[in-house]
Amino acid sequence: MAPEQKKRARPAASGSQPSNKRQKIFPKQDPAATLPKRPVAVDALPWNEVEMPEMHDDAEGFFGLEEVEGVEIIREGGLVKFVTSAKVPDADYDEEFTGFDYDGPGKSIGFPKTKDSEPIDSVAKRGKQPTEVLADGCKTPHSEIKNAGKKEHSKKEKVKKKAKAEKWQEGSKETVFNVIKGLEEDAEEEIDVSAWSELDLASYTLTALSKIGFAKPTPIQSEAIPEILAGHDVVGKASTGSGKTLAFGIPILEKWLEINGELDEDELKKPRAPIALILSPTRELAHQLTEHIKALCSGLTAPYVAAVTGGLSVQKQQRQLRKADIIIGTPGRLWEVMSANTEVGESFKKIKFLVMDEADRLLTEGHFKEATEIIGALDRQTDANEDDDYIPTRQTLVFSATFHKGLQQKLAGKGKHGLMDDGESMEYLLKKLNFREDKPKFVDVNPISQMAEGLKEGLVECAGTEKDLYLYSLLLYHPNRRTLIFTNSIHSVRRLTPLLETLGLKAHALHSQMIQKARMRSIERFSSPKAPGSILVATDVAARGLDIGGINLVIHYHLPRAADMYVHRSGRTARADAQGSSILLCAPEEVVGMRRLVAKVHAQNAITGGGNNSKYYMRSLDMDRKVVQRLKPRVTLAKKIADSGIAKEKKGHDDDWIKNAAEELGVDYDSEEFDAAGGGKKGRGTGRKLKEKEARALTKGELGALKGELRALLSERVNVGVSERYLTSGTVDINELLKGAKGEFLGQVDGIGME
Numbered sequence: 001m002a003p004e005q006k007k008r009a010r011p012a013a014s015g016s017q018p019s020n021k022r023q024k025i026f027p028k029q030d031p032a033a034t035l036p037k038r039p040v041a042v043d044a045l046p047w048n049e050v051e052m053p054e055m056h057d058d059a060e061g062f063f064g065l066e067e068v069e070g071v072e073i074i075r076e077g078g079l080v081k082f083v084t085s086a087k088v089p090d091a092d093y094d095e096e097f098t099g100f101d102y103d104g105p106g107k108s109i110g111f112p113k114t115k116d117s118e119p120i121d122s123v124a125k126r127g128k129q130p131t132e133v134l135a136d137g138c139k140t141p142h143s144e145i146k147n148a149g150k151k152e153h154s155k156k157e158k159v160k161k162k163a164k165a166e167k168w169q170e171g172s173k174e175t176v177f178n179v180i181k182g183l184e185e186d187a188e189e190e191i192d193v194s195a196w197s198e199l200d201l202a203s204y205t206l207t208a209l210s211k212i213g214f215a216k217p218t219p220i221q222s223e224a225i226p227e228i229l230a231g232h233d234v235v236g237k238a239s240t241g242s243g244k245t246l247a248f249g250i251p252i253l254e255k256w257l258e259i260n261g262e263l264d265e266d267e268l269k270k271p272r273a274p275i276a277l278i279l280s281p282t283r284e285l286a287h288q289l290t291e292h293i294k295a296l297c298s299g300l301t302a303p304y305v306a307a308v309t310g311g312l313s314v315q316k317q318q319r320q321l322r323k324a325d326i327i328i329g330t331p332g333r334l335w336e337v338m339s340a341n342t343e344v345g346e347s348f349k350k351i352k353f354l355v356m357d358e359a360d361r362l363l364t365e366g367h368f369k370e371a372t373e374i375i376g377a378l379d380r381q382t383d384a385n386e387d388d389d390y391i392p393t394r395q396t397l398v399f400s401a402t403f404h405k406g407l408q409q410k411l412a413g414k415g416k417h418g419l420m421d422d423g424e425s426m427e428y429l430l431k432k433l434n435f436r437e438d439k440p441k442f443v444d445v446n447p448i449s450q451m452a453e454g455l456k457e458g459l460v461e462c463a464g465t466e467k468d469l470y471l472y473s474l475l476l477y478h479p480n481r482r483t484l485i486f487t488n489s490i491h492s493v494r495r496l497t498p499l500l501e502t503l504g505l506k507a508h509a510l511h512s513q514m515i516q517k518a519r520m521r522s523i524e525r526f527s528s529p530k531a532p533g534s535i536l537v538a539t540d541v542a543a544r545g546l547d548i549g550g551i552n553l554v555i556h557y558h559l560p561r562a563a564d565m566y567v568h569r570s571g572r573t574a575r576a577d578a579q580g581s582s583i584l585l586c587a588p589e590e591v592v593g594m595r596r597l598v599a600k601v602h603a604q605n606a607i608t609g610g611g612n613n614s615k616y617y618m619r620s621l622d623m624d625r626k627v628v629q630r631l632k633p634r635v636t637l638a639k640k641i642a643d644s645g646i647a648k649e650k651k652g653h654d655d656d657w658i659k660n661a662a663e664e665l666g667v668d669y670d671s672e673e674f675d676a677a678g679g680g681k682k683g684r685g686t687g688r689k690l691k692e693k694e695a696r697a698l699t700k701g702e703l704g705a706l707k708g709e710l711r712a713l714l715s716e717r718v719n720v721g722v723s724e725r726y727l728t729s730g731t732v733d734i735n736e737l738l739k740g741a742k743g744e745f746l747g748q749v750d751g752i753g754m755e
């Protein structure tokens, strides 16, 4: 079946003043429409749900937070009245549609919205506060009247929480998290968007792009958008930070405008089938995509963009889904929501776009099962698609910076290449994706290099046992840089973060076992413009998609387990035309893996020359070892101090766990006796346990002395004698490497710009 082709109007815009064309655009309503001031029922006020980023889901108390503008609270005796001159929505509205969520008494900070006609009894039965009808017709919950003091307190709490939310937003000024805010604040500063005119976009889209400040499309946007607008399935490949989100986000908005642009506001309020389903491998990325697309749509009353990523109740998400135009989620939670509700599942079948962002990750490892379940459910046989040749009407858009070689060749339709290890699953996957065209359009804007243009890569050779020392040295050589350190294990994140903090650096942790609130706090602090030198120690949970402004340096504390992970990790810096460095700490036992990795990542470059004059892609950086050794006493001391803290904390956890288990069994537990009984046993982990015991054994006094000693060391200046700073000689020659040349791979070479 040929893809649905619709004639598109030429763009009206050229220059900075995009003209209005085809759609009616409905600006957000001014809540303060002029009417005489009058008391209004609390539940009829135009409450706005305070949109919290998805990553705030378990941020205790944010649930259901709502705000309202232009309302005075007047107390008359024991009664509270809400007076406003604002136009209030018709009281008989659809509760679901307003986005109001009420989880029962005591849970919601906002007020339940009820239908005027609804008997008070039935409200009470659903768990809401009974209300008292005032002379003026205002319905006020009894608790409001009796607990005016409490209300005042909760108002203060609201203000505090709102301020906190705003602070968080401000903290990440340079990230897409904040584009929405920027769009509103800088509404006056429109820029020339004539460079977009080739893409034939709606005037609203051009205005939004102008307000966001994107003067021209990035290469992936220039190439992928026309193909998607023409109705094709697209597989898009472009380096990290090159604007892939809007490469699919803009056509989705265009389609939405095409379908709904003529609807009036009342019609827009009616539920409709969603237009797009976007799958993301991580919760943080899903949240970020949501904010990015919301930013594009923020001048419109709709489309409604919903994130479905866990943390909120499934019921709440199902309600949100009923009004959502664009749904962005992680496969696990999406599948849970879809499979639990047939109505939602059915409406998903009507989507016009299925997007797989970070597709290679989505279609492998832990997500594969749910992703294929979701696709299967979208295609599930109905009367309409009973025959075997069923072709979905939706377009499938698949994006990533990296694709498994076999998949890439297959998608590009380039001959019969031997598929790699999991070739079979790739083939299966291609079938599963169920493109509506025989062959999707393959858009590869960086066939030579997967790495961002402004990225410099380097590696530092050091013994495995000295990685902490070299890490610290590297950080000192790069002061005041926002640095992201990747490790391969949660344990390392837990160990390194306090170590760096003990050494006086501002380090934060991020891994999947942290509660969402703590994850959110780490990202907030790391991305704060007030802390340009902050450090984030993370597992690969932060490797894909995160768009945090100002990251100058990525350090791979461990060699990544796969080449694509190296590409994505390194891609957290040098985004959107910015510069950045990626440095790999390489122990002798990692050299073989590192050679393989470099060969994979830069293979095309080495074969073709890659348009790059230099044949060296990853420079081996020899740090001045004398300087590094001068830093050793600091690191040794800091390790003792940090390890002692970790061991004590761990002991506390272990004790609690054993105590609970002992209680369950009804036996007495004495930790000293327990240790003594187990102390004599030899076995796996005995050495580590002894070290932990030693670390725990440090008395308060001893710890204080160590801290004093470290303080003194940290206050000393370290001599980095200019002549000793860089020892230069060799380079990593990729061509030689690919030829299998032996030679010295790790040389002492010109640095990548240490200061």
Ligand SMILES: Nc1ncnc2c1ncn2[C@@H]1O[C@H](COP(=O)(O)OP(=O)(O)OP(=O)(O)O)[C@@H](O)[C@H]1O
Residues within 6 Å of the ligand: 175, 176, 213, 214, 215, 216, 217, 218, 221, 238, 239, 240, 241, 242, 243, 244, 245, 246, 400, 401, 544, 545, 546, 547, 571, 575, 576
């Ligand atoms: N046309 C444009 N002009 C300028 N900046 C842009 C443009 N399009 C997107 N950006 C910005 O570029 C940055 C990277 O975009 P995006 O996150 O979409 O990259 P990506 O290609 O998806 O990266 P990754 O592969 O790491 O997920 C974002 O901060 C985004 O706001």
